[in-house]
Every structure is written in C-alpha cells, then in structure tokens.
Amino acid sequence: MSFETVRVIMEKEIRDALRNRWFLVISALFTLLSVALSLLGLSGLGSFGIAGFGRTAASLLNLVLLIVPVMGLLLGAMSIVGEREQGTLVTLLAQPVTVNEVFLGKYLGATAAMIATVFLGFGASALVIAKYAGFEQSGDYLVLVLFTILLGLAYLSLGFCVSIFVKRHATAVGVALFIWFLFMFLSDLGLMGTAMVLKLSPGALFWLVLINPAQAFKIAVIGSLQKSLEAFGAAGLYASETLGDWLVPALSAVMAAWILFPLLAAFLFFRRRCVE
Amino acid sequence: MFKAPIFFLAMIPVIFLQEAFAETITVTASHPLNIASALETAKDGDVIVVKPGVYHGPLVVNKSVKLIGEGMPVIDGENRGTVVRLEAPEVLFKGFKVINSGDILGNDDAGLVAKAPRCRIEECVFENVLFGVYLKRSPESTLKKNVFKGKTLDVARRGDLLRIWFSDGAVLEDNKTTGGRDAVLWFSRNLRVTGNEFTGGRYGLHFMYCRDAMVEKNRLIRNSVGAYLMYSSGLKLRENFISENRGPSGFGIGFKDMDGALVERNVIVNNRVGLFVDSSTQGSCRENLVAYNDIGLQIFPTARSNRFEQNNVVDNTEQVILDGQSAYTVNDWTGNFWSDYRGFDADRDGVGDVPHRPVKFFERLTDRSHALKIFFGSPSVHAIDFAAATFPVFQPSPKFSDERPLMDSVRLPVRAGGKTASWLWILISAALLSPLLVLFRL
Secondary structure (H helix, E strand, O other), rough: OOOOHHHHHHHHHHHHHHOOHHHHHHHHHHHHHHHHHHHHHHHHHHHHOOOOOOOHHHHHHHHHHHHHHHHHHHHHHHHHHHHOOOOOOOHHHOOOHHHHHHHHHHHHHHHHHHHHHHHHHHHHHHHHHHHHOEEHHEEEEEHHHHOOOOOHHHHHHHHHHHHHHHOOOOHHHHHHHHHHHHHHHHHHHHHHHHHHHHHHOHHHHHHHHOOHHHHHHHHHHHHHHHHHOOOHHHHHHHHHHHHHHHHHHHHHHHHHHHHHHHHHHHHHHHHHHHOO | OOHHHHHHHHHHHHHHHHHHHHOOEEEEOOOOOOHHHHHHHHHOOOEEEEOOOOOEEEEEEEEOOEEEEEEOEEEEEOOOOOOOEOOOOOEEEEOOOOOOOOOOOOHHHHHEOOOOOEEEOOOEEEEEOEEEEEEEEOOOOOOOOOEEEOOOOOHHHHHOOOEOOOOOOOOEHOOOOOOOOOOEEEOOOEEEHHHHOEEEOEEEEEOOOOOOOOEEOOEOOOOEEEEEEEEOOOOEEEEEEEEEEOOOOOOOOOEEEOOEEEEOOEEEEOOOOEEEOOOOOOOEOOOOEEEOOOOOEEEOOOOOOEEEEHHHHHHOEEEEEEOOOHHHHHEEOOEEEEOOOOOOOOOOOOOOOEEEEOOOOOHHHHHHHHHHHHHOOOOHHHHHHHHHHHHHHHHHOOOOOOOOOEEOOOOOOOOOOOOHHHHHHHHHHHHHHHHHHHHOOO
16 A cells, blocks of 8 residues: 555545535534634633633533534545546546555545644634633643544544445435434434333433444543533433443543444445445 | 720730730750740740741640741641640640641541630641641630641541531631541631631531621632531621532532521532522522532522522523422522523613523423433433424423513622633644644645
8 A cells, every 4th residue: 555645645635625615614614603602601701700611611512512523424425425426436546546545545634624624613712712711621622622533533434434335426415414413313312202211221321322422422521521420410420430430431432433333334335346 | 984094004014014924935846845845834925936847746735825836847746646735725826837647537636626715826737637626615716827738538537627616706717728528617606717718628618506607708619518508597608709519419508407698799600509508598699600500509498588689690501400399489589690591671671571481391301300411411402492492382381480580690799710821722722723734735
C-alpha cells in the first residue's frame, strides 16, 4: 500500500467535502450555534457573578448530540455512492491504485473533514469562553472535544456503510437522515415505552440504552465531567456501581466498537463489489 | 447623675493596676522552661509568649492567661488523645499550629477542647487532627481566623473539625475547614457564624437546636451536604455561597423542623438539590439565587406557610419538586423569577401576565418510572417536552403555580467568580483552530 496514493485520495476527499453543500451548511450551523450557546450560557452566568462552564458544557452537549451525528452520517453516506453514480469511482479504480488505498484514503479524508468541523466549532467557542470562564474546566472542555470526535466517527462509519450498501446518491441521503432520526428519537422513544410496559430493571435499561452510540457519548461526557451519574437516576447509579472507575473506559469501548464494526463491514463489502 | 462617670474614673487605676501586675513570660523551644511549667508559674491575666519551635502536647491550660505564639510554634500531640485543653475562662490561644491528635472517635480526640466560658482561639492552624476545636460548654467563646485540616481518613472515621456544644453566644468568624466530617453546632443559642469556609466534608454545617443563630457570608463548597439545619427557630441565613454539594443524598441547604427562618440573598448553585425543605413553617425565603442544581427546590408537604418571593430560580435541571400534591397550596410562591417561564408581559409592569405553571411531561414519566432518567439530556426528551407543551392532548397537570412571576431576575450583589485564565482558553482555541489552516492550503 502506498501512503502517497492514500494521501492524494485523502486530499481529494477533503476537497470534495469542502464542496459539499450539505456538509458546509451543517458545519456553519454547528460553529454558529456553539458560539451562540457559549455566549448565551456564559453571559447569563456573568450577570449573577458566577463564572462557570458546566452549564455551557450541558448546552454544547445537546448541540453536539443533535448535529454531529447527522454531520458524520451525511459525510460518510455521500463519500462513495456519489462517485460511483457519476462513474468517477470506476475511473479512479482503473488507475494504478488498490481498493484498500481508495477506501482508506476516502475514510481518512472524511475523518479529517469531520474533525476539522469539530475543531472549528469548539475552537471558536473557546474564544468566547476565554472571556468568562475559569481555569479549572479547560480539561473538561478537551474531554468534550475528544468524545465529540468519537461520536462523529461512530456515525461516519455508519454513513460509510450506507454509502456502500445503497446504490443511488439520493437514497443514501434519505437513508442517512432516517438513521439519524432513528437513533435520535425513535429508538429512545421505543425504549422508553418498552421500559415502562415491561418494567425493565435499571440495569437492563442501562445496557439497552448503550446500543445507541449517542447515549454512550452522553453518559461518558456527563460521567467524566460531573464524576457522578446521579443525574441519570437509578440506571445511572447502577452503572456507576457496577462499572465504577471502568465507566468511562467501558463507554469509550462501546463507541470504539461503533466506529470499527460498521467500518469493517463497509470495507469488506466494498472489496467484494466496489463498482456495482 | 454623677455616679456613672465617677464609677468609670474609679475603674481607671484598677485597670492600670491589672496591667501593671500582668507579667509576660517568654517560652522558647530550646529553653528548659516549656509551656506547661510556664503555666505553673503564671497567674491569671499573665501573657505567655511562645517562640517558634516544636512543643509536645498534651497541654492543659488551667489559668486565665493569654497564650500567644510568635512565628507559629507547633504543638505536637504525637497522635495520642487531645492536644490542647482550655479549662479556665477567658483564655486567649493565638497563633499556634496544633498537629497530630489521636484518631479515636469514641474519645473525641481533638486538636483543642475548650470547657470554660469566653475563651478566644485565634489565627491557629490545626492539622492532622480528628476533631478540630470542640467547644464543650464554653459559652461566648470566639473562634477567629483558624484553619483546619482533618486527618486523611474515610469520611465515616473522621471527626468534626468544629464542634460547638452547649455554648451559647459562641462566635465563629473567618475560619476555614477542609476534609473533616461536619461543623457541628448543637444546643447553643445566639450563635454567630460569619465568613467561614467549610469545604470537602460531610455536612458543611450540621445545625441542631440552636435558637436565634445568624449564619452569614459563609462559603459551603464540595461537601456532601452544604448545611443541614434542624430543630431550631429564628435562624437568619444570609448571603452564603453554597456550591457543589453533591453527596448521594446531598443538599445545598436542607431544612428540617426549622420555624421562622429567614433565608436571604444566598447563592445556591451546582448542588444535587439546591434547597430542601421538610416540615418547616413560617419561613421566609427571599432574593436567593438557586441555579444550575440538579433539583432547584425540593419541598415536602410537611413544609407549610412558608413564603418564597423574589428568588431567582434559574436553569436547574428540575426546577421544583413538590412531593405530594398539596405542597404548593400551603406555601406561598408568588413573585419569583423562573428561567423556564414562557409567558409574556403586555402591560410592561415587570410581572408576567400569565401565571407560571410549569409542565414537564418527561418529569411526569420519570416520576412513574425512575429508571427512565437515563434518557435525561437526550434530544428525544426535548422532543417529548416540546410535544407536550405544543399539543395540549398530552398536557399533564402543572405541579404548582406562581400567579405573579417576574419577567427579569432579581439583582443580587455581584460576587467574585472563579479565577479567569483566559490565556489558557485562547491557547485551546488556537490549538483547535490551527489545524484548519492546513485545509486552506489544499
């Protein structure tokens, strides 16, 4: 495998992402909203004379939960299917490059584009926070950035899956948006209903909730920011009692699994029938 | 008419005489005369100046002397029993570092125990002690500017860094405790507790049977419970800063059987429960800031005839929990600022035209099935609450109502917040933004 080839394909993928209007709009939205939320949250605090960033972290968390998954999904979903539909993928594969190089280059390119957006949003917010917040929470902030990237990568992998299993560009976008809707709303509402009807134990509910990478992200961030899962009621207490110090590593592992397995599935399928 | 001035004139020589008779005895660490033998030769009213060095405890002060440490002399209890005992009235104990008490809870091993009235303990440091200062039937004593640091033990095995017991009129001013169990104030009237900082303990203030106390301008931070105030009347709790008290069943301030309390201008932020009230009556809670707690106010139905007004209840995860349906009808909630108020003010009088009746569908669900709290903070939960507020089909009954909600927050005296270190945030910002420059080169 030639790294030079991978690099070239990766750069092309980044350039494609920068030309992708969906991606640009969502990135701009993410940056604007994160700056606005930091400004609102912290200036509100300022009027009471209490500097702190916990509340801003909470609203940034909400924003990340909504926007970063859809960003990852769309970026992934459009990466391969579009080129295949236009026929450029065939041309690309006709060059002296391997399938592995193409896949890796595209994945790394999309990853870079996504991380860049996350950095842009959080970097701009940090400037706002610099005006108000204290010193102690900067570690928390970096934790939030790190987990946000993990969350984005998990959905990026799912997006790649969509891109490889679906034949048409428009369908891929539709499926990606549906998956987002599914993970954001439907699965939660379904689980809530199930838990109430079946009277699930807090433990069982906790493990079921983890199926959703967004929930794993949310619990991991609150767990490492607040050092307690009290806010999540009985299921949260169950988690901190059974997992203890292993809570954050375990949740990171769940997210890593969400990054690796869909990506692996996408890769294997791409090798089998890359241009069909 | 002339009696009073004549009396005072007559007093002057007496005061001078006392001054003239009061001797100053100096003790140094190298000198064979240690503090105990200095005490033997001393009379009431004498001053014993102790030079820097390490002195061995235990020390029993049984004369009304002034013990003044110069340059922080150390009194070492060598991890056995109580280090210093004040057994005569009006002792001044100032400028010492008292270390290494025993660690047996049953013996109340302490840095200092005072058993006589009107003692003054000032500017001392207590380190590695089980109990810090124990005022045991020591009324009108004063503790001022002392610093306490407990033993590094499990919370259950620690002692109380401050314990005031049957000591009416005791004054606690500008003391700092970290890592103890509680600051216990029991069975003492007319206490004055001002400007203290209690951090990292179990109960910041553990307060029982203390009538007419004044607790003002203290900082209660990172304890399991900030202040648990019980079985007392006439308390004035003012301008305290209560934050990050997040024990498993922790409160910022807990009230139990407190009648006629005045709770004014406190800042209660980022606790598990901001203000918890159980079976207390006739209280007045005004101009407080209750913000960013998991639960802002939790009121039991046994709390009656209390008045909540002019408070800022801002962005608590759950603003108010009223256990039992009747709770809101028996207390007066009129005229507070609620950050979740969604009404309007057409006549511009600063008061919302629509009553504040908070409706949270998800909170109703979690009341029925507690485990569902795991979904807290998810977009789905916001969707549910939005749907319930928009389509009244789902609308559950409100938990309570404020008929005259304020449109703007009540101004509070601004306090200094955390340290600002903006350079670090600018650094973070630069670190995150600089990789983007690479993209522009592409």
